[in-house]
Amino acid sequence: MSAIAEDIVRIATVEKTRGYWGTVLRRLTRDPVSVVCAAILLAIALAAIFAPWLGLADPLQGSGIRRLRWIGTPGYPLGTDDLGRDMLARLVYGGRLSLVLGLLPVALAFAIGTTLGVIAGYVGGMVNQAIMRVMDVFYAFPSVLLAVAISGTLGAGIVNSLVSLTVVFVPPITRVAESVTTGVRNLDFVDAARASGAGPMTIMRVHVLGNVLGPIFVYATGLISVCMILAAGLSFLGLGTKPPSPEWGFMLNQLRTAIYVNPWVAALPGVMIFIVSICFNLLSDGVRSAMDVRG
Amino acid sequence: MLRYAFVRLLYVVPVALGVSLVCFALVHLSPGGPLSAVLPPDASAELQAQLTKLYGFDRPYPVQFGLWLLRALHGDLGTSTGNGRAVVEEVFRAVGNTVMLALLAAAIGFVIGLLCGFLAGYFRDSWVDRAVTTFAIAGVSVPHYWLGMVLMIVFSVQLNWLPAVGIWAGAWAWDWEHIRYLILPAVTMSVIPMGIVTRTVRALVGDLLSQEFVMALRAKGLSKARVFLHVAKNAAPTAIAVVGLQFGYLLGGSILIETVFGWPGTGLMLNDAISRRDLPVLQGTILVLAMFFVFLNLVVDVLQAAIDPRIKRG
Numbered sequence: 196m197s198a199i200a201e202d203i204v205r206i207a208t209v210e211k212t213r214g215y216w217g218t219v220l221r222r223l224t225r226d227p228v229s230v231v232c233a234a235i236l237l238a239i240a241l242a243a244i245f246a247p248w249l250g251l252a253d254p255l256q257g258s259g260i261r262r263l264r265w266i267g268t269p270g271y272p273l274g275t276d277d278l279g280r281d282m283l284a285r286l287v288y289g290g291r292l293s294l295v296l297g298l299l300p301v302a303l304a305f306a307i308g309t310t311l312g313v314i315a316g317y318v319g320g321m322v323n324q325a326i327m328r329v330m331d332v333f334y335a336f337p338s339v340l341l342a343v344a345i346s347g348t349l350g351a352g353i354v355n356s357l358v359s360l361t362v363v364f365v366p367p368i369t370r371v372a373e374s375v376t377t378g379v380r381n382l383d384f385v386d387a388a389r390a391s392g393a394g395p396m397t398i399m400r401v402h403v404l405g406n407v408l409g410p411i412f413v414y415a416t417g418l419i420s421v422c423m424i425l426a427a428g429l430s431f432l433g434l435g436t437k438p439p440s441p442e443w444g445f446m447l448n449q450l451r452t453a454i455y456v457n458p459w460v461a462a463l464p465g466v467m468i469f470i471v472s473i474c475f476n477l478l479s480d481g482v483r484s485a486m487d488v489r490g
Numbered sequence: 491m492l493r494y495a496f497v498r499l500l501y502v503v504p505v506a507l508g509v510s511l512v513c514f515a516l517v518h519l520s521p522g523g524p525l526s527a528v529l530p531p532d533a534s535a536e537l538q539a540q541l542t543k544l545y546g547f548d549r550p551y552p553v554q555f556g557l558w559l560l561r562a563l564h565g566d567l568g569t570s571t572g573n574g575r576a577v578v579e580e581v582f583r584a585v586g587n588t589v590m591l592a593l594l595a596a597a598i599g600f601v602i603g604l605l606c607g608f609l610a611g612y613f614r615d616s617w618v619d620r621a622v623t624t625f626a627i628a629g630v631s632v633p634h635y636w637l638g639m640v641l642m643i644v645f646s647v648q649l650n651w652l653p654a655v656g657i658w659a660g661a662w663a664w665d666w667e668h669i670r671y672l673i674l675p676a677v678t679m680s681v682i683p684m685g686i687v688t689r690t691v692r693a694l695v696g697d698l699l700s701q702e703f704v705m706a707l708r709a710k711g712l713s714k715a716r717v718f719l720h721v722a723k724n725a726a727p728t729a730i731a732v733v734g735l736q737f738g739y740l741l742g743g744s745i746l747i748e749t750v751f752g753w754p755g756t757g758l759m760l761n762d763a764i765s766r767r768d769l770p771v772l773q774g775t776i777l778v779l780a781m782f783f784v785f786l787n788l789v790v791d792v793l794q795a796a797i798d799p800r801i802k803r804g
Contacts, residue, residue, distance in 0.1 A: 328504065329508070332505055332508030332509055332511075335505050335508070335784045335787070336509070336742070336780050337738055337739045337741070337779070339745060340743060340745075340780065343745055343760060343764070347760070348520040348769070349520065349521065350520070350521055420631055424631075424633045424634075427633060428633065428635060428746050432764070433765070444633075447635070447639070451639065451750070454642060454643050454647055458647055458648070461639065462636065462643065464636075465640070466636075468633045468636060469631060472632075472633065473627065473631035476627055476630060476631045480627075
């Protein structure tokens with residue numbers, strides 16, 4: 196008897212599924228490209244976070260006699276910039292601002308856009324019209340132009356960059372959220388919830404959100420690399436950070452004048468932007484295919 | 491067809507109004523208000539009040555917006571606070587250079603993108619597909635302003651084949667002396683649409699080929715070339731939408747490329763206006779570029795409907 200009971204228990208634990216997100220994660224860890232990209236991103240992020248404990252040179256300490264050293268100079272593995280500051284240290288420290296500027300706007304836009312889109316899609320009617328027509332207006336600007344326009348008028352600064360980038364990414368996310376929600380709201384289980392007396396807030400939060408979050412999330416992850424490039428681009432135009440704090444886009448701009456003296460050191464910050472951006476893109480593709488096949 | 495175009499045109503009006511409202515609001519959102527660029531920092535309150543009245547900034551916002559819009563419709567976008575010239579003239583002088591750059595970049599990007607995307611979609615999972623996909627993902631991930639710097643380092647600094655920055659002196663002509671200034675910025679710029687067009691067309695063609703009508707055409711005994719034509723025709727509406735949108739992005743997003751290469755188009759002008767806090771130029775340039783984008787979208791929609799009758803009903 197007890198053997199059978201044990202068997203039943205064993206089967207029950209095996210049968211216990213990991214849940215949807217668990218399955219996605221497991222599928223993702225089986226994709227070598229995604230794993231490598233995630234590892235690279237994690238390494239860059241960890242290095243940026245724990246930069247002060249890595250024994251690097253001071254990223255702000257310049258030197259008048261050690262300007263623009265070549266890559267591989269003893270003591271300066273990646274050379275020095277136009278003010279004699281250690282490039283390796285600046286690239287590692289630069290990851291702090293660059294990653295925040297690349298990730299935070301998409302995260303904020305994801306929160307705002309999903310809220311607006313789900314409301315517009317579920318409530319429909321005038322509310323939908325009001326929200327979506329306002330989005331249309333912002334959608335009518337090319338993204339770079341909108342970011343530059345807002346940042347340019349508000350003035351340089353990290354907060355202003357964050358604001359302008361968030362404004363750029365809210366409309367596309369809202370559009371996706373709205374169309375996904377419109378598809379879900381007429382399904383039977385939503386009707387069933389409504390028939391059993393659930394209020395609109397409960398239906399949106401419990402029944403709709405769980406079903407639309409996946410596609411919106413996939414779409415938002417695809418925007419991270421765009422945001423990285425755009426954020427660094429704003430800094431490249433002098434609209435992001437203020438010196439001397441290192442940020443990849445701004446470093447690239449400062450080193451532009453050095454391309455005749457030490458071109459490959461000047462190109463380094465862009466390599467970082469490129470690596471991070473391509474990793475986010477590949478990872479997003481991985482998440483997309485891991486989530487596409489449901490069940 | 492005409493009816494669809496007309497309805498679509500009507501729909502543009504509110505969007506265009508909204509876009510101009512955003513452009514109008516930009517100036518009033520700027521720290522220090524619209525007068526910050528013309529007033530000296532130590533201006534007396536009296537002078538400030540006088541100028542506010544003179545420019546009409548003391549009136550209610552809706553009135554100001556209405557008057558501003560009316561002037562804009564008459565082709566008056568104000569005068570630059572930097573050099574005192576009319577903004578409209580400045581913008582239209584610069585827009586030509588940007589259009590020239592964007593057209594060449596679009597031609598390079600679209601031709602290569604469409605070709606690569608079609609090949610990759612047609613020969614799914616072959617080595618061609620893998621090579622194209624890798625190339626496309628690099629294309630959409632590369633910070634193009636950095637790519638511009640790298641190309642400049644290779645072709646201008648190291649090889650000394652092409653000029654790094656700037657533009658010819660005097661009038662434009664289609665000879666090597668002038669075109670060589672255009673090559674590096676255009677090639678750099680073409681990478682942006684190239685990656686996206688490649689990816690879209692690849693997915694599109696792969697999708698279409700797996701559909702039943704293609705199998706039916708093959709079973710009917712059509713030659714490969716004829717089947718290709720059918721697939722191309724079905725892919726066209728989406729391809730046109732992507733191409734149109736990307737061309738708009740090129741025009742509006744040229745600021746980074748133009749800054750890197752010192753190309754005297756709208757982007758460089760925007761950059762100058764921002765650093766000099768020349769708000770009328772900033773506002774005017776953004777308005778013109780955004781309106782261009784709005785009407786480009788309209789043209790794309792109408793073109794799409796002309797090719798694919800299903801869209802008109804949808």
